[in-house]
Amino acid sequence: MLPIIYTPTEGDAIANYSHRFRKPEGCFLDINDPDSIDERLSAYGEDKDIDYIVMSDGEGILGIGDQGVGGIRIAIAKLGLMTLCGGIHPGRVLPIALDVGSNNEDLVNDDLYMGNKFARVRGEQYWNFIDKVIHSIKNRFPNAVLHYEDFGVTTGRTMLTKYRSTLPSFNDDIQGTGAVVMASMTAALKFSNRDLLDSKVLIYGAGSAGIGVADQIVNHMVSHGCSKDEAYKKIHIMDRRGVILQSMEANEGQKPYVDDDADWEGIDTSSLVDAVRKVQPTVLVGCSTKAGAFTEEVIKEMYKHNSQPIVFPLSNPTRLHEAFPVDIMKWTDNNALIATGSPFAPVDGHYISENNNCFTFPGIGLGAVLSRCNSISDTMVSAAVDQLAKMSPKMDDPKNGLLPRLEEIDEVSAHVATAVILQALKENNARVESEERPNGGGFVQVPREYNQCLKWVQLQMWKPIYRPLVKVKHVPEIHTYQS
Template identity: 50%
Template structure:
């Protein structure tokens, strides 16, 4: 199923930061706002303390006046350099590392020393590659090679080797056997208005590599990096958290260097109480922070989201982010194919966290936009998993989320619950794959679908590429070029009968950062279902396919920061309409609202430092 970040997404994020216009205009009438990333920055440190702070450290780029004001003479070489010169040196150091894991470790070390340089060197690295390469294929090859260092698969390797690579802690580590220290631990990261965005994981299901215990802190860190790159969330106002509940990974338990709790995972009441104590303590310590749940286990992810989404502003990217981006692509495809939402029939093949998250978002949107009940909207969706079509007689085998989509047994014999039979009987407009079962969308199944609808909408979303339910080129061939396709990994355009079709990638990073930005800036009390629908509509409105059906169903993530502004604006407007926004002074007009948002988005650049607390 689609991940929030992929090896091929990251280049586009970096390219976005290269080519997008400045989001922090010091002349903006909103440059006075507390989160505006322009003007002087108050630094409470002196001497070595300044150099040890990743937020304030400029290394060799400190100008003469700041070296005097902050007592840095003698602590730095005398030559004053520019940020561009630092980037050049950092990129050379990065390039000299022997393998991808060493490069990943180098970047992590840089982040701990100087966050501006860390965020700046990455797009600059891609700029240098593009400067020296002229063949598009070579550019793509090198970009993919480098971006795999930043995230999957190398980030997965870093998480698996977390305890062996450990140098300096980053984030907050909470221990299920010491819940009385939760509040004290969180207080180390500030209070009140110091934190805007929290990503928390218990590490049970990480990046397709399963239970990684305390190493999950790195997935929380990585998701926050993406919110900064894609939506300008201030890195100094973020908090990565890991809930160490033990691990069922026997390799970790047997590793004498493992840094987490050396015990099997806690379940049941003790686990629920630990999660609740974290949530309540976080709300007391950071009363306006937005909490993003990441990579929780299948049995806990939805249950936790259901418990807290009516109490606090929170979000689960595996459930809601995946659902939002897929739904945006689906709505664009329905508009292209002239099918009304209230008439749409959807089959989802693979009903785990991602599949049911997509089903839930589709049902919620049908209910919101057509005024149907949620139950009636759910009847437009057929979910298939390992036992076949989900039916009510499966009982306790079904998760809470799956039960909403289980069909009556008397309508379906045991012999017609496979994918081919369901397609033949349902005649779906939309087929979505989140099964990780390669080749599951067979030629017979797709041709059966194409016999009954004019423009089959087919989304093989499992990733990596080798796990896709079908290849785009086959889908166009089997439907005579009529299919509308989106995938969970990047694919080259398909040429069929002389027509080139561009393939959309359903990637959460076009959506969740903008949603989070809207939540942070509106200071919303809750993340409502209508706010998510507004985000989906904003993303769908950017679909190139609405102007040319041969174009992709989703916008290119190269423009992700601009997309994030529009999604954030839609979320904020909806929060205001629903009475959920707590921030004063939100502009009424669209143009002013977008300027207000842009003024508060962080960019990688050194700001003048002034002394103070």
């Protein structure tokens, strides 16, 4: 059912939201009416009624761009996945759309469009509105986890940084993508007997997804004993201009990764082949949406320096992939370790894993909800990465994928959540044990031993178990009539 409740179906539903509208779904907060925020939130219950919130302003939806209030559907879809994959009760979630205008002229000029018909608000007014939203959520639902979804490049990272200690917050586009890529990378390194801290990474595509991947690799390296400065030096990023150097203009997310111009003197920094020849990367990540960018020459150059190249072409949809697995395997004599951004068929019996965020955000979200953490720390995300990598089926059979199969997702989420909870408890970031059970049942006690904690997590997960339907044979009633 995943392709029906999520991509690709959901993209069409979002783009046509106003044309197919039937009834209100979720909470709409209007930048023109900031004083109504709490009143609108109050329709969804009291302080202990909501566990998980997905919020979007609709600016960067699923690769189809600015969709305005249609973004409510991506929030609904993600919450569907939180229930399906993470066991969060479907009655204890809240989708929120922030109506802050739209830069999609087709929407603004559409008579049926249901959102504000003006250009997307930026600057002080936008951030004042966001501040009111966040603090209203905090006051109304203090135990909720807040999940940011499909915000724009200029807002998503700032929002996560600014508010992650106000409410336990998570940005799936930045942290979820980075975490699942890091788990695939960890599994590939373990399978090929290489060390994380010896790795060199080249990321082709320096937008929010590429920088999110880079940030998670840095966080993971730091949590495994590397300094931040050393970690930054192990990662090189390229955008449409080429390798990003100190002399070039870079945004805040890119700045830590810029390379010294002197190190690239005499090299064509706009050429991916030359960049691969210079860096000799252990891992090549594609987040460029530039179809076919990982050419035969690029992959073979990487293979010269790396007997088991780790190649992650992640751009969506399939037609925008940097390379197809069948070609990468052919160019590396079936020695490449691959994970992709879309599903692909096996190649010569080698299963190709999809770097699907479903492997990370439901488990991290469930762990955050159950631990009642104050914030979702980088080390909690790293704990999730390590646990997911431990579950790689590649260790059992070289032809298996780097990640578990999606059919096992609820079990995977339970394990990921367990790792997150234990890490939160370890760093005194959890409040669950200060909560009293209802009806005088004492205080919550979370087992510290992994398997016992896993059982505790599984008991908390909502499952769609309904009363059975029993077919009853109909026996006509015989009536006796008397005159």
